Amino acid sequence: MPLWISCIGYESYRQIKSELIFKMNSFYSGPSIKLYGKLRNWFNFDKNNVLQVYSGKIDIGQHISSTLALISSKITGINYDQVEIIKLDTDISPNEGKTASSLSVPDSGSAIKAASLSLRKAFIKYSIKTLNVNFEDIVFDNGIIKDIKSNRSISYWDFAKTNEFNDLSIPEKFDEKEIREFNYKNDQKIEIKTINDIVTGNYEYVHDMVFPKMLHARIIRPPNYFSKFVEFTNNINHKLDELGINLLIKNSFLAILSTDEYLVVKYLDIIKQNIVWEEVKKLSEDTVYNSLKNNNKESLLVKSGGEAFYENIPSLKEFKDKNYTTLTSEYKKGYLMHGPIGPSAACAIFTDKKFTIYSHSQALYDLKLSCSEYFKIDPNNITLKFRPGSGCYGHNGADDVAFEAAVLSEKFPDIHILLKWTREDEHCWEPYGSASLNKLTGVINDEGKIVYWSNEAFSDTYMTRPSNTELHNFISYNFIINNFTKHKSTPKTKAHMGIHRNLDPLYDFGENRLVKNLVHDLPLRTSALRTLGAFSNVIALECFLNELAKTKNINPFEIRINHLRDERAINVIKNLKDHMIIDIQIDGSYRGIGFSRYKNSAAYCAVGVELKVYDDLEIKLINAWISVDAGEVAYEDGIKAQVEGGFIQAASWSLYEEVKFDTKEIISKDWDTYKIIEFDNIPNIKTSVIDQKGFPYLGVGEVVAGPTGAAISNAIADALGQTVKTMPFTKEIITKELLEN
């Protein structure tokens, strides 16, 4: 941090910075343009009347291709229908890192906006020069510039053949004048790019790929992570040979393959009943909450700004004065799964010493390097091509299945291998969102001002994506090399990484004591699930804030607004309040709210919930209000779809979800043993998007989750007269907590 910032304090710096940005109203092209600064890195005009746009981000259900096409269409003036986003292909697309962390629009959207601005500007200049006319003499229509006097015209497609186009660099910054004319309307209705194919059954997922002689495959999984293959109890080889079924055994990594998918599915079950595994280690020894408290851990101090430091953790302060009220609380959340409806899949072929892998991974470029390391092959001989999968909410099974398909394809060269995970694979083998525990202490004075705030988060890592230096993060790699040691994670320290995401409150609480605890030797495999630690940290924060407010009879809106200095944050909360007030509360229902700014640097979101708690403790969601400020709006309906989808998923996490396991195996193997929300509990949702023209795009994939969990929890607290501190809010858990108090 520069000296002047540390002199004025980070909070003031943040405020000054946002005011400066507001006043300058400049537009920054973002990190992708620094790496890919030429127009030709982003556009291709080889197809007649079609603008093909390259992006390093993929469609994982968030409609990114539609948003990017809309951004480009609005600026270039080419019809939305004629803009095509090229599916990520590592041979031709820009490497924009992972499609994660709500960065698709901030990164790729900003880059494509910048590229489109440059393209349009250069095209107009070129056309005027070539036609030898004045600006007033031209008309611009759907990518074609016409001289009204002579009727001569030039199109983008002509311009793309010139050296000017080929050489043109995109600036890293645009000033207000250059972007003012593109202050277009943001409520434009479009048909998303994928919808026609989806509703007619023609949208091709990787699961649907077909090639001549293709082999369908499944992995033969053991009971848990620590199981070594011993033997088959019956000689099944003869039967498999007879049916043309292939079996691949590489130490404890086993797979079954056939041209007939059903035979694979059927014999997978038969083989599983005829196989012996040796249990090298138990899956778990204790309950997860005991382990979170008692296991070895590394504790880091999180400071204002959200970074974590290896520093001594100060003891909790005591406030003895009678004007101060001190509260303590503990919030708990179990393991959550991504659980896509379609299990992960990948298709791979190894031919002419080259791999081609079709995958729906969020991290195709990382996969390329990981495969290069594993197979000891030049990365130039590996191509990753994006093909859609079922919805993706973080690091799920997509990377694992792609790696496994590549391993199989090397053993069966020149044939495409289509490997699908089973429902049980997806439920039991994906890396989960970690269980967590938050211990809070807060002190509020008689004026309703919170003067001291301590939040200690205990959790496992959210960062085990595979890479060329961490091949062990592919689950099957360990079975291939028969190594079952658990790898110890190291705490990540950057601002708002993993466990300490949103641990640093945006509120001004006088003095903060924030501790990140990375707990070791926890039972289940974990990694990035939508929001990482922010879901539990925001819920703990927002529920505890209500608990403190209640001691002084302060209204939930007031306590929040009174502790905020960020105008945009206050604005979002007021917007929520205005919307909730309009709707008359239904008899017998209860309301709660939650707020967060994701990572304290991305979108702002406030959520209100109205629900009923029935006598048997069943919870029915009735109404939900969402207010969101995601900077400049690129595509309003896209933002709404994202936050409403995120709300529903987070409501499901809050009300129903927890991965169950015992000492031997994971018990949540299917949708009967891991319940998720259904259509019978979807509230009426009203979303209000606050457009901040001229401000940077802020992603919205994750911002709504924490506030949703908090709003539900606070509404339940209102209904029951006490906060339920363990998630999910099932009848069993609520009953247990009510009886304990």
Place this chain on the structure above:
Amino acid sequence: MSKIECNLNINGKNKTVNIHEDKPLIFVIRDELGLTGTKLGCGLGQCGSCAVLIDGEKKNSCNVLAKDYQNCKITTIEGLKTDKGLNKVQQAFKQYNAAQCGYCTSGIIISLSSVFLKKNDPTKKEILSCLEGQLCRCGSHASVMKAIDKLKAS
């Protein structure tokens, strides 16, 4: 395990396939007939992504055998279109962009079609009951509800 000749009527066309007799309907639809709009989600009858219409009624195709449906009219998502274009459920989904990843969508459209093709204005109870067991993980429910409101209004 022997192979049998199985005669199916799918999307108005008669098809004969030579299959293992214990082959579930979904694998015949997807792998033998190439109609991949029907999705495999769980294979356990729990998620509804493999739903098809059997004589107009919704049925999960992953846990039933193809040979048992030889005298029925089977309709998959690809067969909902009529000469006039998309059916009204498909149209409403298109109008409201009622999908995120879309993996669950064909099953949901099939389910709603089983109700809306019979009745113009089904009750909320009938709609919720046809959607029972139709899982979506992306949270497309809100946009699906908007499409349903449109269907009810039209």
